[in-house]
Amino acid sequence: MKLFQLILILMLPAISICQTKKDNIKITGKINGKIPETIEYTLPINGIEYFGFTNSIQPDSAGNFEIQLHSDKTCFIDLSNNYKSFGTLIAEPGMNYKVDINTENAENKFRVESSNQKGQELYNQLSNRSMIVGGHFELETRNYQKDSIVYNINQKLNQSYQTEIIGFKKLLKEKKISKNFYDLIESDRDYFYKGAQGSLAFINFLNSERNKNTLTEVEYSELWASVFQSNPITDPKLLSSPWFYFYIENYLRYKELILEKVTTSALSEIGKKGLIHTHNIETAKKYLTGFQLEYFIAAYIYYNAINQNYEKELLTLFDQFKKEYPSSRFISFLEPVIIPVINFHNKQKESLNEKIKFAENTADFTLLKDVLKDLKGKQYYVDVWATWCGPCKEEFKYNAKLYELLKSKNITMVYISIDKDFKEKQWKEMAHFYNLEGYHIRVNEKLDADLRILNGNSSLAIPWHFLADENGNIINKRMSGPSKIENLKIELIKN
Known part of the structure; x- marks a missing residue:
């Protein structure tokens, strides 16, 4: 009996090692094209894959990377960068996968070499395979x-x-x-x-x-x-x-x-x-x-x-x-x-930048033209946004170059929020947080209706950028945002 117990004790580490190897998943990858700083990959926790729960790895200068993780269940692993999916791997415990990611060829951007390669190809052709590829x-x-x-x-x-x-x-x-x-x-x-x-x-x-x-x-x-x-x-x-x-x-x-x-x-x-x-x-x-x-x-x-x-x-x-x-x-x-x-x-505990100005008495205006004219500028670059608009806030990252460009052209920066009344506090706090230099207007019901008429679409997709003259008349209804500053430079020259 004691001999059997001794043998069992000696075998336990080996059993543990075998079990660990059996549940390991190894992904060897290669990036072709522009190499991102990191490759993010979802971690299947208890078998569940969620786009937000990720780890990351840095490819080497040649674009090579290796991922090793553990799962005792067949699971999805999505490889991405900044919420942009390269592809999804269906991974089975104990298997190795070779992944090729082409960052410059949309038609052949993700290939998996494995015994179930055909299945991997078919799944990655689905346009609704995950939330971050438009599958909500x-x-x-x-x-x-x-x-x-x-x-x-x-x-x-x-x-x-x-x-x-x-x-x-x-x-x-x-x-x-x-x-x-x-x-x-x-x-x-x-x-x-x-x-x-x-x-x-x-x-x-x-x-x-x-x-x-x-x-x-x-x-x-x-x-x-x-x-x-x-x-x-x-x-x-x-x-x-x-x-x-x-x-x-x-x-x-x-x-x-x-x-x-x-x-x-x-x-x-x-x-x-x-x-x-x-x-x-x-x-x-x-x-x-x-x-x-x-x-x-x-x-x-x-x-x-x-x-x-x-x-x-x-x-x-x-x-x-x-x-x-x-x-x-x-x-x-x-x-x-x-x-x-x-x-x-x-x-919010810091003092407000003096270049952030909230326009007064805008509740009395019914036409956007009158609001802009009252600001007494020569030309206005207008950014229509809302506190709930993610793409709007992404544009704010490029504001430093935008302000420099507008200053050189003597153009006044105007931000128009389409937020409802109960969002007023959050609207002002976001203007402070993102350091949005310029005049700020939050629409009332009539100004909102006028904006949609000027836009030409009642649904009003934002962010929306346009250029207006000193009288509030729109010069160009569709201008590039700060993220496309070179395009904006050309557009301002033309106007």
Whole structure:
């Protein structure tokens, strides 16, 4: 007996090593073209892949890199840089992969050499394979929003699903992909289209308040309920899906809006008080438990932090998360995106730059022309933006060169915000945080309507940049933004 125990003790390290090697995944990569500073790759935590929970590696001067990670489940690993995906790898425990990334050839930018190479190629041809390549549920629902018959919607969704999965079925039959590979893809596609179905029901719910819904209340409620009947959130397959967070988000909307009958006006009032994120987390705690809850809260905080609205509420929620989950693996992913929120609120303690000027009495104006004329400039470069607009805030990174150019041309900088009244405090705080030198105007209802007429499109896509003369007349309705400063220089010469 003692001899057997001794042999077992001696064998344990070897068993442990074998198990570790079996679960290892090795990715050897090569960059062709412009080499990015880093390659970011998603980390499958308990098998779940989420675009925000990543690690990174720096390629060498020749573009070579190597990634080693551990997973005991077949999983998705997305390789990207600054939220721009190079491609998605379907990785199986114990396998090695050779990846070729071409940063200058869009048609052949991602190739994987492995025993399931054909499956990798087919999956990366999907335009909706992940959130960062345009695969959000709401985008998919555009294909079905005009349908007013539930049966037709279900048929179309199923047809879209079958069209995508049929190629993988063929590869499985030909033994060019493994059963684990196929099962993950099948689950991924299934949850994506079920998520799109739930999103379509949600959009009909929102449109019903404006009498623009194509489905009746009974129809969209039943359509929504059927999603979670066929694909419940307790299904273990959901925990291997990149759509986990967005699917759970849709589920919580269904619970709150349909079953609890919470009104959008009530939610709007909560938002105005700066408590909407706290409310959403409390709703999640009513319906989720264990690892699902931990994962959802972490993903929620991350997603809202990177939106750059800098809500102070997120700081409280992050501190609360750390207390509730002090050993959570997600804390290290959240800290980098919380730091800018902290910096934003520290900035508010500093004095306002004297070159940031908030125009007065704009509530009395009905025409943008009169507002600009009142500023008494010679020419105006106008940036139309909003605090919730991510691309608008991306443009602010290039403002130093913009201000230098405008000064050389004696052009006055004007920022026009289309934010609502309850966003006034955040509007001024963002102007301070981004150090937006120039005149600032926030539209009233009539100015907003005039802006849309001048733009020529009632939906008013922003950021929108235009040039106006000293009388407020538009000289050029479409000017380049600060990020395209060389183009802007040419446009200003022409004008």
